[in-house]
Amino acid sequence: MPVGHALPTVPTKCTNGGSHNVRLKHTSATERRKPLLVVCLCKPRRSWRGTVCPSRSIARTALALALTICAGCQTHTEPAPLRGADVVLIVVDTLRADHLGFSGYPRPTSPFLDKLAAESAVFTNTVAPSSFTRESVAALFTGRWPSCIGAVGWNATPKDSSTTLAEDFANAGYRTVMLTLTTMLSDPAFARGFHHVEHLARQWGVSRAGPQLTRRALELWQEPRAQPLFLYLHYLDPHGPYDPPAEVLARFEAFAPEADALDLYRDIRPHLPELRRSGFGIGDPRFHELVGRYDAEIAHTDLALRELFAGLRARDTGRRLLVVLTADHGEEFLEHGFVEHAWTLYQESVRVPLLLWAPGVIRPEHSPQPASLVDVAPTLRQLVGLRGSAEGGEVLFAPAKVGLGARPLGERLRFSELGIAERNVVRALWRGEWKYIAARRWLAPEARAQSSQIEERLRQSGTLPSLPTGDRLEHEELFHLASDPAEQRDRKHEAPEELACMRQLVEAHERRCPFAGPASHPAATLAPHEAEALRQLGY
Known part of the structure; x- marks a missing residue:
């Protein structure tokens, strides 16, 4: 030829x-x-x-x-098998997929979710579109990558030009409700399309609020209504500072006395280099105590979700019920030298659970198909029969012999993006067995600790820092996930053709969806309560 x-x-x-x-x-x-x-x-x-x-x-x-x-x-126009169904979309903030029992985690963090997973379609290879809540949820709500809708940086929101899931459900005659425990979604743009919004947490740094969210959700669920319901629930407890109830923490091995417990934001993040030199890490009781508190927060959320599902099942609304459960991002525990999230796009920060539960319609299975949170919007639109764009995401299901089964997605491209110029400006690309990371701004772990100290001082003055971002690549890595799922061996010098391909694919994506600004926002003056909320959250 x-x-x-x-x-x-x-x-x-x-x-x-x-x-x-x-x-x-x-x-x-x-x-x-x-x-x-x-x-x-x-x-x-x-x-x-x-x-x-x-x-x-x-x-x-x-x-x-x-x-x-x-x-x-x-390329698909299957009918809507769940038209008119009640839909509950649950996001558990900061929930790593690999810290759940049905993903193989040995600790008892998720006994209820493990049972639910056996009744659900579970996409075991799902990544979040960002490791920062605002960027990730904006992409979840629209089905588009964060940079494609200008949802980049500390102030990321779904832009007016992008239709949200809530708007699509409202246009289809649904009652739409948002209940959230995170003030990261306080911007009115996240509420667009919702008839009713409640921010149940006014103070950050307060854990154990999952049961409160469940109780409020069930109160609304019990209210008489003629319309089907779209209910968005955002749980927060696995997020730092990791303060679970003592009775839940007691399930997990106590590695350190209470007096030696380190606060994630006050003691660990800004002083991590010194802690590492003192032995903080695997084998150090202080480190394992930190991970234990995170796991206990997951277990406490699992109890709240068990109560939620019991209430949902107790009331027969006369409609089918579809429940989607996922997370906005994961959490780092020194796998690549740092802690928390919104700094990098390694697997521990972006690999999240994705479960879809609709008995009698969606076939229970564990699917390894490459999924992303941007697939949730187009999938729900097809399942329920909503009008709306599917740009950026894939429909995850196709008709099977019994119910709906996971649709083969082949070697699709998946992106994750972090556009916080005050930290890192980085994109990740998954293609088949390979993953590529490219950063226009990149702070090494030691510099991140120092940067977090500077952030804290500036927030005390009521401003967010703003730093320039260059056009050249400061950092890139290439991983073969099939042989190196923990991303410990950079293969960019061993696979130059794959590196060139992945680099060009990211450059093509950047030309179509550039980081706004680029990815840098003017220093923003914050109200005192906003500065305090961000400080307590660790941002």
Whole structure:
């Protein structure tokens, strides 16, 4: 086949109503060994060009990449099997997937969720679109990557140009309710489309509030209503500072006396280099006590979720019920030299659980298909029959012999982004067995501790810091997750072709969805209560 000869186009349907073709074009005469050029043509939307990548299988890999890159195109129009169902979307803040029993964690953190997972479709390979709550939830609500909707940085919100799930449900005749324990979602943009919003926590640093959220949710659930309900619940307890009830903590081995317990934000984060030099880490009782408190917070949330499900099941509304449970991000415990979240995009910060529960409709299974939180919006829109864009995300289900089963997604591209110029400006890309990390701004762990001290001093003065971000890459890493799931061996010097491909794919994504500003916001003056809330949260 001659160089530049185009393969047959693949007709699909654009979410904006335009026509669309995916074209795979060879850029080398040796067609099976050399790169392919992925070209996305979508009208009336402005088209954009993909990139050159090595192809292991022309028919499989390149087509999957093309369909992933060409965001906004749908190739499936299955009917809505849960039209008119009540829908409960649960986010547990800071919940790592690998600290749950059904993911193989040995500690008893999640006995109820383990039982629920056996009745649900569980996507075991799910990543969050960011390791920062505002960026991640904005993407969850819209089904689009944070940078594509301008939801970047400390003040990230879903922009007016992006339709939210709540708006779609409201337009379909649903009553829409948000109950949240995090003030990270206090901006009115997150409330867009909700008929009723309650922020149940006024002070940060107060754990053990999960049962309060459950009780309020069940009060609303019991109210008479003629409309189906879309209920968004945001639990917070696994988030720092890790202060679980003593009776729950007692389930876990006590590694250190109470007097030796270290506060995450006051004692650990700003002084981590000194702590590491004193032996803080695996084998140190102080470190294991910290992880134990985090695990106990998960266990306490598990109790609140058990109570929630008991109440949901107790009342027959006459409608089907769909429950989605996930997390906005994970949490670091020195796997890559630092703690908490919103600093990096390593697996411990972005790998999250994703469960969908709808007995009789969704088939229980554990699926390894590559999923992202941006898939939740298009999946719910299809399951319930809502109008709305599917740009950025994938529909996760297809008809199976019994109910709905996980849809094969192939070697799709998944992104995660962190655009906090005051910390790190970084993107991660997953492609098949590979993961690439590219940072325009990158602080090493030692510098993060110092940066957190500076942040604290500036917040005490009522401002957020703002730092310039350069255009060049400051840091990049390449990991082969199949052989190195903990991301301990950087392979960028061993796999130069894969590195070049991944770098070009990220650059193509950046051209389409640049970090706003870029990713840097003017120093913001905060009201005293806002500064205190951020300080207690650790931001």
